[in-house]
Amino acid sequence: MKHILTRGLAAMAMLWVASTAFAAEDLKKVTVAIGQGGKWDSSLPQLGLDKGIYKKHGLELDILYTQGGGETQQIVISGSADIGIAVGTQGAMGAYSKGAPIRIIGSVANGDDAFYYVRSDSKIHKMSDLNGETLAYSRNGSSTHSFALGFVELMGVKAKLIATGGPSSTLTSVMSGQVDVGWSAPPFVLKQIQSGEVRKIAITRDLPSVKGHTVRLMVTNLDALENKPELIEKFLEAYRETIKWAYSSDEALEAYSVLAKIDIDTARMVRDEFDTLDYINPDVMLGVGDLMEQAVKFKYLSKPLTDEQLNELIMIKGWKK
16 A cells, blocks of 8 residues: 555656646747836836746746837847837837837836936026936937927927936936936936935926826737737736736735835835826827827827828727827
């Protein structure tokens, strides 16, 4: 009886190993490029991956972090990534109008939580004080690029726009005096604001083109749509499930605090005060007409996209012009 039991347990163990190996081999790989790793909205795929949500949907994620939405978009267009997270809306419109094989499959930010700041000893106290100084943004074609252009137009000021990459490299440029006005987004640079090293002078939600508008997107390319349609759909299903989990308890906050290297209270502030559930909804796209009009003004587009083109570009059912 003892030998029979031992053989039975051994067989069960072999079956478990075999099933585990099969499950691992059965996972389908999806490469995801993400702009500005460390932000709450940009961290959702990693949080869902660590939680095992994507594996439950049969997916293995290969995550590539970039310095901004423009870089993310180029990686997706080139086919080096299947999906891009946090791509600027106007940049995506512009790329599509030039024939890029890009499609919008979800929203990442309905509104925005970015802000602009200066060193504490700067003579600049608000955006209207700009008079030829340097103003940072991440990369060409990113949402931060359109925000910088928007502030210059709104305030009627002159500024020299400079691409500085992500929040960390931008902070270095500001503190070293290479750039007058830097950009950031929670949780980055909050500590420097609290310590008095820098002063916040503007927030992007002050822009009429930001509040109630979808400014960052999730995109894919035509090759992925044609050859991996089921994987794109599985990714979206897992992304929605990740959001539901992330806003339902403190488990995701604890994981995010470790990922972003911040305390749990700061993580909670970022999620509950800046990146609310409405802000993060992937299944709506707001203010398309306004954003397209601004895209023409800022020369992302030479002319507005037709309704036929918009319906081809935007694959979100809940989009509104």
